[in-house]
Amino acid sequence: MEIFNNLWSVIKTIQFRDVIDILAIALIVFGLFRLIRETRAVQLLKGLLLLLVVYILSSIFNLVMLSSLLRAFFEASVVIITVIFQPEIRKALEQVGRNKNWKKYIKIFSRYGKTDEWEKNVRKSIIDAADTAMIFSRSRTGALLVFERETMLSDIASTGTIVDAETSVALFGNIFFNKAPLHDGASIIRDGKLFAAGCILPLTSNKDVDINLGTRHRAALGISEQSDAVVLVVSEETGVISLAVDGVLERDFSRDKLIKKLNKLLLDEAVEEESKYRRFRKGGKKK
Numbered sequence: 001m002e003i004f005n006n007l008w009s010v011i012k013t014i015q016f017r018d019v020i021d022i023l024a025i026a027l028i029v030f031g032l033f034r035l036i037r038e039t040r041a042v043q044l045l046k047g048l049l050l051l052l053v054v055y056i057l058s059s060i061f062n063l064v065m066l067s068s069l070l071r072a073f074f075e076a077s078v079v080i081i082t083v084i085f086q087p088e089i090r091k092a093l094e095q096v097g098r099n100k101n102w103k104k105y106i107k108i109f110s111r112y113g114k115t116d117e118w119e120k121n122v123r124k125s126i127i128d129a130a131d132t133a134m135i136f137s138r139s140r141t142g143a144l145l146v147f148e149r150e151t152m153l154s155d156i157a158s159t160g161t162i163v164d165a166e167t168s169v170a171l172f173g174n175i176f177f178n179k180a181p182l183h184d185g186a187s188i189i190r191d192g193k194l195f196a197a198g199c200i201l202p203l204t205s206n207k208d209v210d211i212n213l214g215t216r217h218r219a220a221l222g223i224s225e226q227s228d229a230v231v232l233v234v235s236e237e238t239g240v241i242s243l244a245v246d247g248v249l250e251r252d253f254s255r256d257k258l259i260k261k262l263n264k265l266l267l268d269e270a271v272e273e274e275s276k277y278r279r280f281r282k283g284g285k286k287k
């Protein structure tokens with residue numbers, strides 16, 4: 001009976017904020033377990049738990065040197081865990097940052113300044129990319145074009161050569177010509193202009209990808225998983241034209257279908273968000 005009385009006295013001290021605090025921690029722990037359950041980090045976590053058990057036993061049996069060593073290890077555990085789980089932590093933060101529900105509300109409060117000149121440049125780059133893709137498809141020339149959207153890819157661009165030029169079929173032809181020094185890398189299109197060429201992209205971490213896909217397609221999927229970029233791929237082996245968006249590869253595009261899809265992804269969404277912003281601004285001024 002005394003145990004229940006003590007338990008009830010503890011429960012009575014719990015406030016609403018304590019419940020929120022506990023639920024938040026529970027959600028974070030649950031999210032971390034979901035994140036690492038199918039990765040190599042699970043084995044690392046098991047190793048850390050084993051060390052914790054050894055530390056407790058060494059303290060119980062008064063093994064001074066062993067317990068002191070493990071205590072020093074756990075005191076530096078924040079730094080150690082950050083280093084060990086760096087890929088998983090980065091992936092989690094990227095997923096939070098790319099969450100569409102967050103972006104939907106944040107975009108309304110951010111000014112994009114999408115001018116008519118910007119729209120004209122993007123439309124031209126889409127036509128140039130589509131025409132180039134059709135030529136490359138017939139000649140079996142491999143190509144990898146990354147259309148940058150909200151996620152800036154300056155770190156990826158730094159692995160290649162900065163070009164900063166207007167797009168054209170001739171320019172793309174020179175870059176992806178199989179004897180050209182930049183043909184193996186990806187080209188990044190920013191705001192309707194060719195920003196960089198010969199860039200190295202991260203490969204996809206998805207193990208369920210079709211084994212018949214080559215490095216070029218895996219790189220397209222990789223950058224689309226780590227950013228909101230739209231990636232155009234032309235297969236060197238088959239000439240098939242594909243688009244990678246959000247880690248999903250859509251294949252067999254014709255010219256008209258490709259232009260329509262790129263317009264929707266690069267222009268329609270941007271124009272829609274700009275309209276929302278203008279309506280928001282207009283409503284705010286009335287108040």
